[in-house]
Amino acid sequence: MKKIITIGEILVEIMADTPGNGFLQPIALTGPYPSGAPAIFVAQAARIGQPCGMISAVGDDDFGRLNLNRLAADSVDISAIAIDPERPTGSAFVRYRPDGARDFVFNIAHSATASIRLTDAGRALIAGADHLHLVGTSLAAPAMQALALTVAELVKAQGGSLSFDPNLRKEVLHLPGVRDTALSVLALTDLFLPSGEEVYVGTEAPTEAAAVAAHLARGVRAVVLKRGAAGASYHDPETALTHPGFKVTEVDPTGAGDCFGAAFTALWLRGTPAADALRLACAAGALAVTRRGPMEGAGTLAEIRAFAASNPET
Ligand code: ATP
Numbered sequence: 001m002k003k004i005i006t007i008g009e010i011l012v013e014i015m016a017d018t019p020g021n022g023f024l025q026p027i028a029l030t031g032p033y034p035s036g037a038p039a040i041f042v043a044q045a046a047r048i049g050q051p052c053g054m055i056s057a058v059g060d061d062d063f064g065r066l067n068l069n070r071l072a073a074d075s076v077d078i079s080a081i082a083i084d085p086e087r088p089t090g091s092a093f094v095r096y097r098p099d100g101a102r103d104f105v106f107n108i109a110h111s112a113t114a115s116i117r118l119t120d121a122g123r124a125l126i127a128g129a130d131h132l133h134l135v136g137t138s139l140a141a142p143a144m145q146a147l148a149l150t151v152a153e154l155v156k157a158q159g160g161s162l163s164f165d166p167n168l169r170k171e172v173l174h175l176p177g178v179r180d181t182a183l184s185v186l187a188l189t190d191l192f193l194p195s196g197e198e199v200y201v202g203t204e205a206p207t208e209a210a211a212v213a214a215h216l217a218r219g220v221r222a223v224v225l226k227r228g229a230a231g232a233s234y235h236d237p238e239t240a241l242t243h244p245g246f247k248v249t250e251v252d253p254t255g256a257g258d259c260f261g262a263a264f265t266a267l268w269l270r271g272t273p274a275a276d277a278l279r280l281a282c283a284a285g286a287l288a289v290t291r292r293g294p295m296e297g298a299g300t301l302a303e304i305r306a307f308a309a310s311n312p313e314t
C-alpha cells in the first residue's frame, strides 16, 4: 500500500452552538474538535486503511495533545509532528450565520503552525512516502510556501505522486506569494481536487470544461471537481464521469472537501476504477457533513461502502 504524507496546519475548531453574527457577546460553544485541512485529509485516508503520516507542529498544550491522540488513534504516523514549547496549538472559532456564511476568529499565523520546519523526522517520513497531499490553506504563511514546494520536489524526485486541493478562498489567494506557490504546486500535481471557481486557477479558460482541458494538457493526470451537495465529476484525458451527491441532512459542511479528497486519493492510489472511487468519495463527503466537527464524520471503508449502498442519490 502506498504511503500518503501531508504537511501543514493542525488546529482545533470551536463551534458556536447557534447561528448568528460573529462573537461580539458571550455565546455557547462546543469544542475543541481536532482540525486543520491536511490533518482531516490524513485522518480520513488512514481510516480507509491507507498508511499516512504528517509533517506539522502543535503546542505543548491540550489542543495539541487532542490532535496527536486523535491522529495516532487513526494510525497516522505522527513522528514528524513537532511539539513547539513556545507557541500554542492553532485554533479557529467558527459561527454560522443564518444565511450559511461563516464568521471566524483564527489563531493560526502565530501558532505552532508557524514553526513547522523540515526536521530529521520529517526527512525520514518523506523518504518513506509514495504520495504527498498539499492543501492551499497551508500555503498562506510565507515560511510554509518554500517548505511545501521543497517537500513536493523531494517526493516527486523519488518517483512519488502529488495531489493538490487548492482550497484557496479569495482572502488567502491575495496574500503575498500564495498564487505563485499554488501555480508552482500545480505544475507538479498529478491529481487536482478543486472546488467551484478554484478549477480556473492557473488558466485563462473561459469555461469549466476548458479549464479542465487546460490542466490535463499540462500534465495533470486527473481532475476531480467537487460540487458540494450536487456531487462531483472526474476527468482524465480519456474519461469524464459525474456522480450526484448523496441525499443527506447537512449538519456541518466543514471537512467535506478533505474527506472526499482523502477517500478519492486513497482509492486512486490503489488503482480502484475511477467510477467506484468517485462514488465512494462522494459518500465520504456526504458522511462528513452529517456530523458536527471536521473529522467526526470520517468513516472507515466499510462504513463508506455501507452508506453508499443504503443512501439515495440526489
Ligand atoms: P470545504 O468547505 O471542506 O473546502 P469543498 O468545497 O472542498 O469543501 P465540497 O464540494 O463542499 O468540497 O464537498 C466535497 C464533496 O462532499 C462533494 O463533492 C460531495 O460529493 C460531498 N458533499 C459535500 N456537501 C454535501 C451535501 N450537503 N450533501 C451531499 N454531499 C455533499
Ligand code: MG
Residues within 6 Å of the ligand: 165, 167, 195, 257, 258
Ligand atoms: Mg475545498
